[in-house]
Amino acid sequence: MKIGDVAKTTGCSVQTIRFYERKGLLPLVDRSIGNYRVYDTATIQQLQFVKQCRSLGMSTAEVKTLLDIKSRPEQSCANINTLVVKHLQDVVIRIQELQALKLSLENMASTCDDEKTVRDCGILNYLQA
Amino acid sequence: MKIGDVAKTTGCSVQTIRFYERKGLLPLVDRSIGNYRVYDTATIQQLQFVKQCRSLGMSTAEVKTLLDIKSRPEQSCANINTLVVKHLQDVVIRIQELQALKLSLENMASTCDDEKTVRDCGILNYLQA
DNA sequence: GTAAACTCTATACCTAGTATAGAGTCAAGC
DNA sequence: GCTTGACTCTATACTAGGTATAGAGTTTAC
Numbered sequence A, B: 001m002k003i004g005d006v007a008k009t010t011g012c013s014v015q016t017i018r019f020y021e022r023k024g025l026l027p028l029v030d031r032s033i034g035n036y037r038v039y040d041t042a043t044i045q046q047l048q049f050v051k052q053c054r055s056l057g058m059s060t061a062e063v064k065t066l067l068d069i070k071s072r073p074e075q076s077c078a079n080i081n082t083l084v085v086k087h088l089q090d091v092v093i094r095i096q097e098l099q100a101l102k103l104s105l106e107n108m109a110s111t112c113d114d115e116k117t118v119r120d121c122g123i124l125n126y127l128q129a
Numbered sequence C: 001g002t003a004a005a006c007t008c009t010a011t012a013c014c015t016a017g018t019a020t021a022g023a024g025t026c027a028a029g030c
Numbered sequence D: 001g002c003t004t005g006a007c008t009c010t011a012t013a014c015t016a017g018g019t020a021t022a023g024a025g026t027t028t029a030c
Helices: A003-010 A014-023 A041-055 A060-070 A078-109 A122-128 B003-010 B014-023 B041-055 B060-070 B078-109 B122-128
Strands: none
Touching: A003 A014, A003 A041, A014 A041, A014 A060, A041 A060, A041 B122, A060 A078, A060 B122, A078 A122, A078 B078, A078 B122, A122 B041, A122 B060, A122 B078, B003 B014, B003 B041, B014 B041, B014 B060, B041 B060, B060 B078, B078 B122
């Protein structure tokens, strides 16, 4: 399978696939005579794994860590749990931050309507306070 | 006031202040004989305005737009409201995305504990499905 | 045989800063 | 007057996670 086909199959762009390879999230695959990348099933599955992790908001560093752990199937999976729980905590914190932000913005938005001049704008007043 | 004092006063770093100047969020201020930036009160207030907007999650482009509008005090402030409401909507959408993400992560985390091997890890299984 | 579609590498761009290097400036102490 | 340390200057490189190009080579269809 060539990179364009892999892109269609997985929904990742061709550039993104090459980017993941450079980042070490995908192995250096074999090349054809014309120097085209040739993908095997295992690598395509790994790309789907990476994509899934990324869609769950993990950083490439986190994904790389997971891939490392994944390559040692006999060991304990405790550090996988740790990583996921840590990531989950980060998401919870981010949600809290954004909810606080939302309150501030709603607060601010309520101080003005469309029928004032810039000089008398409640929002601008809020922002300057 | 020199840039270091402005940094202390506002809580922005010296580099960030210069960065904002380059981005057009701050004017090109006067220079001393030794080519040091000399800040007046209005510019310091503008920096505080920028900082406040940024702390509300606005992009520098949004802040620049606000500054532009702010400079025409006689006009209607309708587009300020529009900008803020749009930004608020973005925040709400982001919160929803993160909440969906949180559910997925919790779901995934619940499929495994620390007492399995990597081979049998519920989380990895989930990520590969 | 040629044209279109594909792939290759390398490089630049994006956001919102942060972190350096190397040079110049200023104020205090001696 | 001279040195030392703290400050400032510009320019450049780096971060994450890609995206977008340029210019060259390859493959495929007709």
